[in-house]
Amino acid sequence: MSRYKNVMDKRQEILLKSAGVDYSKYEEGIVSFNYEKMMKDIGYGLNEVREIQKKAGVGNTPLIELKNITELARKISKTGKAARILVKDESCNPSGSFKDRRAALSVYDAKIKGYKGVASATSGNYGAAVASQAAMQGVKCIIVQECFDSKEIGQPEILEKGRKCECYGAEVIKLTVGPELFFTFLELLEETGYYNASLYSMYGIAGIETLGYEIAEQCREYYGKDPRAVVVTHAGGGNVTGTARGLIKAGSFETDVIGASVDLTGLHMASDKDFNKKSFTTGHTGFGVPFIINPDRSDVPRSAARPLRYLDRYVTVSQGEVFYMTELLAQLEGLERGPAGNTSLAAAFVLSQEYEDEDIIVVQETEYTGAGKHLMPQLTFAKNNNIKIQIGNPEEEIPGESIILPSHPSKCRIKEINMLDLKASYLKNIVLKLRGRKLMSEDLKYLCDETKLVEDEIIRILIEYGY
Numbered sequence: 001m002s003r004y005k006n007v008m009d010k011r012q013e014i015l016l017k018s019a020g021v022d023y024s025k026y027e028e029g030i031v032s033f034n035y036e037k038m039m040k041d042i043g044y045g046l047n048e049v050r051e052i053q054k055k056a057g058v059g060n061t062p063l064i065e066l067k068n069i070t071e072l073a074r075k076i077s078k079t080g081k082a083a084r085i086l087v088k089d090e091s092c093n094p095s096g097s098f099k100d101r102r103a104a105l106s107v108y109d110a111k112i113k114g115y116k117g118v119a120s121a122t123s124g125n126y127g128a129a130v131a132s133q134a135a136m137q138g139v140k141c142i143i144v145q146e147c148f149d150s151k152e153i154g155q156p157e158i159l160e161k162g163r164k165c166e167c168y169g170a171e172v173i174k175l176t177v178g179p180e181l182f183f184t185f186l187e188l189l190e191e192t193g194y195y196n197a198s199l200y201s202m203y204g205i206a207g208i209e210t211l212g213y214e215i216a217e218q219c220r221e222y223y224g225k226d227p228r229a230v231v232v233t234h235a236g237g238g239n240v241t242g243t244a245r246g247l248i249k250a251g252s253f254e255t256d257v258i259g260a261s262v263d264l265t266g267l268h269m270a271s272d273k274d275f276n277k278k279s280f281t282t283g284h285t286g287f288g289v290p291f292i293i294n295p296d297r298s299d300v301p302r303s304a305a306r307p308l309r310y311l312d313r314y315v316t317v318s319q320g321e322v323f324y325m326t327e328l329l330a331q332l333e334g335l336e337r338g339p340a341g342n343t344s345l346a347a348a349f350v351l352s353q354e355y356e357d358e359d360i361i362v363v364q365e366t367e368y369t370g371a372g373k374h375l376m377p378q379l380t381f382a383k384n385n386n387i388k389i390q391i392g393n394p395e396e397e398i399p400g401e402s403i404i405l406p407s408h409p410s411k412c413r414i415k416e417i418n419m420l421d422l423k424a425s426y427l428k429n430i431v432l433k434l435r436g437r438k439l440m441s442e443d444l445k446y447l448c449d450e451t452k453l454v455e456d457e458i459i460r461i462l463i464e465y466g467y
């Protein structure tokens, strides 16, 4: 039997052993599972999670008002009005991003369950976060990264992240783009017996709830009210899910949760040719859309990241607009921060103009910047990959061909993604999963929770797709 087949055949068994959770007990109906029961089973309440994070130096980050950017938004707004823009400075966490909130809880859980080490498959900030928490909490750590195209050329941001993981003492396994990532990760879990510190486990999501909770708490303390909207950079869906759940736990029911991603339409994430044509390695539509319409495409049997349950709106911005906002944040506010957080800032700058002056819109994160994350190495890398760098109208940007920095702040736009279309695509995937079987009553209730649609609407869409 080939090594590949041998490992893939044992996939469920390996995932179960490395997660320390029996996911089968949550299964119900044909396609449904008991999401809230799964989330409850982490066994810690929000206050305990906060304590665990506090001991690991995580959370309690500042909420900063961006007065100059708000003023600029009001200057260019058609009505002359714009909400106050605030940013939650998550770069103050130990490894420089909100991912420390996820990692702190996962590494803690690994330790409690007696695992010798933790492993994670990620090319992003999460690797650095797990490596940092593993160093702090005294467990071993291996990170598997998809780093290079087939010519062994690496995206500057991913290479930098590899160095960051190594500096925290983790072993980093660097791969070329392709399907071997999952196989390599499974084989590693089996060989080492390490804990799978998945981004998508219930611990990975519960860790972010504190972020949403802190936003509500700080807005009430400083401004005496809840934010009208929180803008969240979206990729795999954990950020949206955890933040929204935290807001709900704080009783912030009227706050809109708006996802924002960089528009990378047309670039294929698993393509060797496209791998180095993107200037953003997370918070983009190449992850954002697939994870909304099929949240269980992850490295755990049931993902705790369920963005469709929580998103009120989903908007996109262009690469050029995010680079431009990165400069604005540095030059107008004195905050030099990284690309992913500035994705939601670029969207918030435009969205703020839909609200009144007394309203509050929160950009839910910043991330650190430096080395490969900075816009200079990114733009140089893009130029070397034959991407045209221009100044003009960002609406004309074509991902993989051009990056257009806005010639004026009024040229910044958002593109609205139709939520009903996303819900329909999600339901189309459900029809495929059903393979001719009939839905049970639990399934219908579950689909209502997953999509925030009523039963009749769900049935109508399912029938449209052949149910």
Ligand SMILES: Cc1ncc(COP(=O)(O)O)c(C=O)c1O
Binding pocket: 097, 098, 099, 124, 125, 126, 233, 234, 235, 236, 237, 238, 239, 240, 282, 283, 340, 341, 365, 366, 367
């Ligand atoms: C700084 C930062 N912001 C946002 C995201 C998106 O989070 P999620 O994948 O949970 O949607 C990531 C994930 O890679 C990130 O590192």
